Amino acid sequence: MSDEEETASQLTDKQKMEIAKWFLLNSPAGEIQYVARDIRAVLKNERVYRAAVAEAFPLYNKAHMICLEFPDRSGEVIVSSFSEIDKNEYLDPRTAQVARVDHVKQVCEDARPANDEELPSSYIEEYRCALDAEIIKYVSEAYPKGVCSVYCANGKDVEEPGSDFELVVLISAARHSPQNFCNGSWRSIWHMEFKDELQIVEVRGKLQVGAHYFEEGNVQLDAKHECKDSTIFQSPDDCAVSLTTIIRHHETEYLNSLQVSYSNLPDTTFKDLRRKLPVTRTLFPWHNTLQFSLTRDIQKNLGLESSK
């Protein structure tokens, strides 16, 4: 008993805070509030809890690209590293507003119009806006509950042709069904590098899909994929259409390959772990294993058995 007491007092508050933060950051999509409630009960220390939550929530929110509605319902803002103006302020380029968010409560507290310095130049905005319009069309077709946004990641002050710049498309869809013990999320991050000299746009996509089912168990899907493509540097409208086509193509292909992975499970992939039935296609003869031990001996003698 005394050993256990020593261990408890040997954990510093900082260590406890790091542990709490780890649990919070590893929460599946849509579950951080539940995890926070449980870790608070386990810690029984409000100070450590508040410190952990203050550090973990912003990181989690950005990683999961959570979407918050403006208080006046004029639109939404996606919390991400690309939209971050300050640690509690996030830009929505579509409505040109900056939202102030409470990370721990996961709400948008208020919004203000964005300053000129926070917005891209009108040259960049032409490209951003055209792409945004096409992406909105795509996302509303492909995702029942998806949100999207386009940001300028680099070169937002470029005024005219002659320089490189980079736009980032974020697509995020989440489904939370805690009453059905099931949650999931799809996150896409597409980097579009506009290269002036070569007159091409290089595309890099990162797709991440997760799902969690936990009715009397705990099963999670964690799938990731990266892809590349490119297209010609054209007018804003033409670029928007061809870039969206690229995104649509890759994301559809990825969904198909996920489905293929799932359909391979029962008979192929899972079989490498455990067969449904022995090769004999009958249940194991528990009362009559003599024949098997003989077979094993013969296999061993003939050196047919792989080493165990």
Place this chain on the structure above:
Amino acid sequence: MEAAMGLMRRVPPKHSETALSALLSLLPQHSSDLLSQVDQPLQVLCDVDSGKEFILCEYNRDADSYRSPWSNKYHPPLDDGPYPSAELRKLEIEANDIFAIYCDQYYEGGISSVYIWEDENEGFVACFLIKKDGAKTAHGKRGCLQEGSWDAIHVIEVGPVEDETARYCLTSSVMLSLTTNNDSSGTFNLSGSIRRQMNMELSVAEGHLCNMGKMIEEMESKLRNSLDQVYFGKTKEMVCTLRPPSEIIEMRLPDS
């Protein structure tokens, strides 16, 4: 403790070892509860006498040593560790031999161990364990998996024999993880753990081993099917809800 179990249900299964040691350091006063209720991937040691591997668990452990079911010796050696009675040891030997064949048949490789010891109520408890590494570098026959593991723990409490029947109470846990990785579809990882119970009263005409074996076989098949169809199926359903397959989208769009 309830909050701790809640956390374990949400933690990504591949991190369950880290999560458990974190909880043990935060809640040392609950360590025996945590260790008995949270399943962990199985470890193995090699028996020095027979060269065969055996699985480690709380049921063959004394202090920091583990008893091998093949040689009945503790590794590292102990002066006064507990051993099953001669009668139970006989049953244990037979169980290990038969279970190893069962393991071969279903797992095409993999390691198995059975441990049996006395119970307070004149019955006994048996623990059947299986550890399979299905990665293509290990025992994955079809080479599909970059990483794959199946760990099963079956604990059966057998009551005393009365009127030629006995009561069997089985608690089974399966932990599994599988990862495929290729250029066209990236990394695909499914992992998880489930636990179930089954109670039966059976005639001992064919012996305890036969009864226990059949229960375990039935339970494993149920768990495998459940994991495959229900659990993995639900995650697939979720993915298709997030982004329905294009055939459905095409049906919704008018011809352009």
